[in-house]
Amino acid sequence: MSAYLKKSAALREVDPAHALAEIRREKAERNLSDFIRQAWPIIEPGTEYVHNWHIDLISEYMEAVNLGQINRLVINMPPRHMKSIHVTVCYPVWTWIKHPEKRFIKVSYSDNLSRKHNVLSRDIVLSPWYQRTWGDCFALKDDVNRQNEFKNNRQGMMFSTSIGGALTGEGGDVIILDDPQNPLQANSETEREGTISFFKNTLQSRLNNPKTGAFIIVMQRLHEKDLTGHIMAEDLGYTHLCLPAEAPERTVVTFPISGREIIREEGDVLNPQRFDREVLAGLKKSMGSLQYAGQYQQVPAPAEGVIFKREWLQNFYRPEAAPHQNMLIQSWDMAFTKSEGSAKVAGFVMGRSGTDIYVFDLVNEKMTFTESVAAVRTLSGKWPKARAKVVENKANGPAIVDLLKKKIAGMVEFNPKGSKEERALSTTPYFEAGNIFLPDPSTAPWVHDLIQDLLMFPKGVYKDDIDALVQGILYLMDKPSMTGPPSDDSALIKESYWTRRR
Structure with missing residues (x-):
């Protein structure tokens, strides 16, 4: 038996109340956490202490x-x-x-x-x-x-x-x-x-x-x-x-004296008893992604953007004014699983008109394998002129392509070269030159979040939508610019937009 336990046992035999006071005193002296717990009623009277x-x-x-x-x-x-x-x-x-x-x-x-x-x-x-x-x-x-x-x-x-x-x-x-x-x-x-x-x-x-x-x-x-x-x-x-x-990735937190370890999986909330996911989501919505990233995630990004600059992200178009698209595609970034710490699945519909690229639609949420397959089917039905379905050959991508290639035409695996940051940097000239067009946010509310993610990249928590967007740009820009009379693609695009809005 340790000296501390012997002393505690001896004190309890003499005077239980005094023994308890002495134990509390020793715990508070040894450990700041215990001191705070005992001092809490003084500094926060009427508020429950949550450890x-x-x-x-x-x-x-x-x-x-x-x-x-x-x-x-x-x-x-x-x-x-x-x-x-x-x-x-x-x-x-x-x-x-x-x-x-x-x-x-x-x-x-x-x-x-x-x-x-x-x-x-x-x-x-x-x-x-x-x-x-x-x-x-x-x-x-x-x-x-x-x-x-x-x-x-x-x-x-x-x-x-x-x-x-x-x-x-x-x-x-x-x-x-x-x-x-x-x-x-x-x-x-x-x-x-x-x-x-x-x-x-x-x-x-x-x-x-x-x-x-x-x-x-x-x-x-x-x-x-x-x-x-x-x-x-x-x-x-x-x-x-x-x-x-929220843990941006799997992190092992090691205590400096005791060596105790806490493992935070990706997405784990720091103090869920007081700030759970719902509360944090509300804060992010009210504060905006940039402010939330700094104050809550400790990864501030300049308001003008890290890799993608705010001034480059002001090219908006109205769907009724969308030009003829030489090529219309889907671009997908898949995830392994649907779990608290998993990445999201992102799928864009994008088209090229001469030297310009227009972004038309986005699916971006956590999905299981089955849900991912269903999302590709749904987007293919919604945008039948998006002939190529470009899927990054990572995570569930190859399995989804293998499952759907005999049922949906145009399933294409994309093998990215270089890191996420390198690929993103390679597309910045197109943004800076004004070749990338986004839908007017009043017609597509998801554009607000996409812009915030672009400004935060690569410091943001989720990078899936940026990966899928960059992949689509690289695929489209690698294809020769086709010329010829407009097809009915632009009419289809307009019809799809206004159908969704109704």
């Missing part, structure tokens, strides 16, 4: 900072996932239990926000629970006990300020930057550069001991050139903990 593994993970990173194993740390995670309560409010007062001499500087984009976090820390220290449990460790000084600054009688300090705020004469052992950028000003180059300049030219010199002092930055990503982007681009030696709301 999740990411709280344990961040707690170990904070412990690694206290042990000197990490002294430069960036944490990127979605809003409303307890990042401020965890790192800025609870971590400093938990540290004071064993190290009351520590001096903390807390910085946020707003002085009111930073002050609020500091007041919550002080509320915990002054609470009957904290005083009853650790009141003998230190006492707050009456002469330095303000909202933005308070000290204890062991020379410990907690000081709060804002980006650009006064720090005259102040130094810290731990400097915490919590949301250093205002989300409403994320697209302002002046604001972003001001934040980075304050970090570089003011905060960098405020560590009491540059070798042992720690910087902790906890924020949601707002722009590719925000403070996190600067730190990563400059390779400043920071440990980077990134926790997207």
Whole structure:
């Protein structure tokens, strides 16, 4: 039996209530997660505490900072996932239990926000629970006990300020930057550069001991050139903990001290008890794909686009004005399975008119093998003039071609060359030259999502529609431009559009 269990058993024999209090005290002292759980009624009265593994993970990173194993740390995670309560409010007062001499500087984009976090820390220290449990460790000084600054009688300090705020004469052992950028000003180059300049030219010199002092930055990503982007681009030696709301791929998360592992399959939700798939889908719809990608997925893309630029995606046409198509095809990107973490199936109807390509229809959702086969059949019936059905020979593609080639004419396997990014880059001249036309979004609502996916590529969660679109462009542009009198393709296209709208 361990010494801890022996002590617990001995205490229970003497006084069960006292024993329970001692056990709770030891658990809170050893583990920041337990400390937060016990402090929760003080900082969030009337709100139920909901535990999740990411709280344990961040707690170990904070412990690694206290042990000197990490002294430069960036944490990127979605809003409303307890990042401020965890790192800025609870971590400093938990540290004071064993190290009351520590001096903390807390910085946020707003002085009111930073002050609020500091007041919550002080509320915990002054609470009957904290005083009853650790009141003998230190006492707050009456002469330095303000909202933005308070000290204890062991020379410990907690000081709060804002980006650009006064720090005259102040130094810290731990400097915490919590949301250093205002989300409403994320697209302002002046604001972003001001934040980075304050970090570089003011905060960098405020560590009491540059070798042992720690910087902790906890924020949601707002722009590719925000403070996190600067730190990563400059390779400043920071440990980077990134926790997207939905796992973009299978990820093994390893705890820094215990070695515990959490496996996040593609699409796994970070905290499903509070932000399940339905809630996240609603947020994505209301915020838009670009904002959601930055704040919730931690992969910000420039508003103008990464590979495909926004200015290239403004060529819209009305279906009644669609020109004659020399060639009309389907282009498909299949998936292996229909599961929570699986990719989507994407199928386009596209046509070429001289040097231009027109996109007419899109199917894009998760499907089983049987559903994928049915989708090809349905689109073939809907667009009979789309003679070639081009299917990438990956995932279920070859099996679907083999099954349908004797039942549907024109089933063609496409063998892509190069990576997804290389293939996408090869089509950018067509977009830039204005050769790619999309339907007016008022006639095809899916165009909005397609444009967002194009702007986000290759950083977006789903790339299936882009793969299928790029494949169709490459196939069509590889064919000779046919000339001759218009067929009835354009009439069929118009009829199909207006039939769907009715």
